[in-house]
Amino acid sequence: MDRRLASLACLALAACASPAPPGPSPAARAAPEVDWEKARPVTVRLTDFAFTPDHLSFVAGVPVRLILINAGSGTHDFSAPRFFAAAAYRQETAAAADGDVTLKAGQTTELDLVPGQAGTYPLECTEFLHATFGMTGMIAVTDR
Template structure:
């Protein structure tokens, strides 16, 4: 009977991590002058991996300085975002950023000349 706790602990350590324990993953597709989805809904305090994909014919970025500044990230993810709160991708590139968002409503846009004016904008809602 005294070995039962050890057996339970050994079993728990051998069980693989389930999908429910991994951060949620949200794909954000950048196309010519649009984001899909244009409105992101995230949960405050819950880890999420934002998977950015550039399907456009040229370079695009996902700029959301207030959102990224408020979020909790490790150093590697903070470096991917950079000091201006931006994830920049060339044609056909993709990148992942894992973070824990903070409650609020944030604006996002592409900072390339004219892209915002042509509709490459959106919002992030974290509740």
């Protein structure tokens, strides 16, 4: 085997040896060419102890501007690791790489993203006991 072929084989092996890790990706993917002006705004209010609305519906591949408002009296988070791991993000947006977005009382944030694979993704607040108090939800992603 000549040198070029050997290095190609190494490259191929390296590519095979590192499949995409399951769960939240540490380096969230940047969305390809997306017209963010057309992103559909979706607002979710976080209160003590609920998401409103608590069921969200997105279409795979259709960009969304997710607006999160913490209208509660303390810290809440929007935790949906599988949903965030499957999504792609606008580069300027701080991606929810660890699977959740934490907001202090009164804080608002926006996430521009493109929902990924169709499926049903659980949503919860991971602050102590909040999910037990009912702070849970569901995100449905459907195919076009």
